Amino acid sequence: MEYNNNLNRTLAKLQSFPAFIRGFMRDFAIGRFVKFVGTAGIHFEKMTCNEVAVTLPNRNKVQNHIGQIHAAATTLLAETASGMVVGMNIPDDKLPLMKNLSVKFIKRSQGQQRAVAILTDEQIKQIRETDKGEVNVTVKVTDETEEEVVITEMIWAWILKKK
Known part of the structure; x- marks a missing residue:
């Protein structure tokens, strides 16, 4: 993994923890930074530059x-x-901003939900190499039956941080 930003560097530090506690520490660290995520109890199952998978138990x-x-x-x-x-991809000198969020509910969910977001190599290159832009992130949300429960459109933009 390329450690191109603070999030990557923080996750790399967690690799020194014993395997049995690593997931808890990752959830805790992100939940302290993004408090609503911590309050909801989202679990970070997989975090790479191409794919992030998160789960939410039905509590x-x-x-x-x-x-x-x-x-x-x-x-x-x-x-x-x-x-x-x-x-996972945005350099420290850029600020990510949600530009458009659309969620269409297509099925009643059952139990836990799982969301998987994917970026292509081309999208990653664009995020890392351009000062300003936007990207439509593919997200699939399923329930415990592994059926898709929503159709989403998530458009993220980024700009250079002001100094």
């Missing part, structure tokens, strides 16, 4: 009135996966 604190994961929590899960895959 009381994220449920709606019928005992399923709330629509806002599903949206948070998809947004988190897409934002983190952009975050």
